[in-house]
Amino acid sequence: MAPALVEVSLPEAINYAKSGTGAYKDAFAAGPKHFKADAELKGTDKHPPAKYPNYLPTWTDKKYPPLEPFEHYEHGRDAGASFSNLLKDATKVDDLTANIGAEVHGVQLSKLTDAGKDELALFVAQKKVVAFRDQDFADLPIRDALKIGGYFGRHHIHPTSGGPEGHPEVHLVHRSADDTTSRDFFEERTNSVTWHSDVTYEKQPPGTTFLYLLDGPAAGGDTLFANQALAYRRLSPEFQKRLHGLKVVHSAVEQADNSRNRGGIVRREPVTSIHPLVRTHPATGEKALFINPQFSRRIIGYKKEESDYLLNFLYDHLAKGQDFQARVKWAPGTVVVWDNRVTAHSALLDWEDGARRHLARITPQAEAPYETPFEG
Ligand SMILES: O=C(O)CCC(=O)C(=O)O
Ligand SMILES: [Fe+2]
Numbered sequence: 001m002a003p004a005l006v007e008v009s010l011p012e013a014i015n016y017a018k019s020g021t022g023a024y025k026d027a028f029a030a031g032p033k034h035f036k037a038d039a040e041l042k043g044t045d046k047h048p049p050a051k052y053p054n055y056l057p058t059w060t061d062k063k064y065p066p067l068e069p070f071e072h073y074e075h076g077r078d079a080g081a082s083f084s085n086l087l088k089d090a091t092k093v094d095d096l097t098a099n100i101g102a103e104v105h106g107v108q109l110s111k112l113t114d115a116g117k118d119e120l121a122l123f124v125a126q127k128k129v130v131a132f133r134d135q136d137f138a139d140l141p142i143r144d145a146l147k148i149g150g151y152f153g154r155h156h157i158h159p160t161s162g163g164p165e166g167h168p169e170v171h172l173v174h175r176s177a178d179d180t181t182s183r184d185f186f187e188e189r190t191n192s193v194t195w196h197s198d199v200t201y202e203k204q205p206p207g208t209t210f211l212y213l214l215d216g217p218a219a220g221g222d223t224l225f226a227n228q229a230l231a232y233r234r235l236s237p238e239f240q241k242r243l244h245g246l247k248v249v250h251s252a253v254e255q256a257d258n259s260r261n262r263g264g265i266v267r268r269e270p271v272t273s274i275h276p277l278v279r280t281h282p283a284t285g286e287k288a289l290f291i292n293p294q295f296s297r298r299i300i301g302y303k304k305e306e307s308d309y310l311l312n313f314l315y316d317h318l319a320k321g322q323d324f325q326a327r328v329k330w331a332p333g334t335v336v337v338w339d340n341r342v343t344a345h346s347a348l349l350d351w352e353d354g355a356r357r358h359l360a361r362i363t364p365q366a367e368a369p370y371e372t373p374f375e376g
Contacts, residue, residue, distance in 0.1 A: 092106065109148065146170065209340045210363075213334050223327070253270045279371055292315075
């Protein structure tokens, strides 16, 4: 039997969040302190200038109000299951693994009709993550790329990341070639794996999410993905049953603190949200674990040790499940689309010094997570 659910006020939720087990660390982007605009724009004797100067990060002091609720329209629900619009020009569609991920050649995302976009939402929800190769996405004017992404939901403006000038809706991942923070990182840590789903502390976290390469090392800097729906299904029915009804606090507090401590920005005051531990996908009806060590903090109604015990088990289950994970290798022109509702991911900081890594993310928000009853 699940415990009776406790209603928790926001201040209580924040206390819960602070006492939780997660330790936030942001290893993806170096932040304003390490960013040398001049060297990126002009290059140095050691590295060439940025390939996409229009995508170099900027950080402004502009403050944003709290996010307002909005009604999400799930386009994946309108899609035909044959994917005849999405894949009509495909020259190659390969699964990355048996349980998660696909790679598509021949389709140009920027040319999709609305019917193609509806199918993209469903295809990605089913495959969890799809790498589209040889895209012109990065070469489009940024506002055009945003227009495509905006079909899938309201753009999320990240509270702490840099964005291209005038486009705070684009979240940038940028490390310059002479940035040694990843070397420094390994003085403290044995690996750079930081499983998370994006910004799950929001009331309406992202759904269909786009990340595209602008520049990267020849080897290394892959991104890992995990299928959280299969992670749920791998659990025994008894265990699944136990998880239903549980609610979890997700917190932005540590990410904001981390940004402030590093001399970065905080565009919006950090929030906490309470989400079901098991959520249902609105287009596929699949249930998925919705917890991650970056932002989930505490199971409501459980004592700290109980919450830590269960969350740590689930984080471990997620991290060890190589048989429901995929690893995406980036190449010029690659756009990776994932469904943030049913996946977790992690960047890897494993490439050698001397290469720039530069990516842009378009992050449409989706519905507030909801759960449907355990079905056995
Ligand atoms: O750099 C990457 O591979 C992924 C970074 C990340 O977690 C994100 O952009 O959401
Ligand atoms: Fe992420």
